Amino acid sequence: MRVSIVAVGRQKRGPEQELFEIYRGRTLAQGRALGISEIALRELPESGAQTSALRREDEARRILGQIDDRAVVVALDEHGREFTSEGFAQALQSWIETGAPEVAFLLGGPDGHGEAVMSRARFIVALGRMTWPHGLARVLLAEQLYRSVTILLNHPYHRG
Template sequence: MKVSICAVGRLRAGPEKDLVDDYLKRFDRTGRALALGPCAVSEVEDRKGGGMAAEATLLDRAIPDGSLICVMDERGAVLSSPDFASKLAGWRDQGRSDVAFVIGGADGIDLALRSRADFALSFGAMVWPHMLVRVMLAEQLYRAASILSGAPYHRS
């Protein structure tokens, strides 16, 4: 199952980008044997200042056709890492060939796009900067692949 991260904003060179790149490389390596990955990142920018609606249009174009859409949203389900791993494996086992994780900009994801999502995932009740959400998502994808492969990375 191919994985896409569709996000508002460009991750510039720095510690966050280094972390995302490292975790996604690990995910691709670990997930390959599990039919998970590779993971592609699509970044969009609303240069005209159209707000959430414009961002949603750009994000919608970045989502691969036929993908299961999982929005990252503070109102979404809060899952443990093992439950997230099971959710990914379940989507894969249901025959989904693509999943797109959608990360909005500073104001979140427009309601029109949010309402089309198949699933909404939250990293807790706190609001996180959208650039950190990318890092956390990349790490959780790697952790999920590690859990599913039986590797010792995750200790519960």
């Protein structure tokens, strides 16, 4: 199964990008035992449309164009469901077990997700009640993916 992270905005070089890459590498190395074959990051430029609604619509169309029609779609949104690390690991395990070719985590632009993304999403997930910069949201997601893999493999990284 592929894990895709489709994000509006480009990550600049720096500590956030380095941390993301560390967790992505760790997740892939450990996750192969669970059937995770790839962790892809696809970055899309922010829309230049004139209004917030038009920007969300444009970005949603481009985001959805990046994922497999059979993908399990997880939209990251501040109003989404909050998980514990154990709960997120259980969700990851269920996504793996469904045999879906891809689990796609979608990070919208500064204006949020368009209606097309929200209606396509099987799950809407919040990384907490606080608002995070996109660079840190990517790191938080990558770390939780790694933590989930270690939970599922009974690795001592997570001692919760």
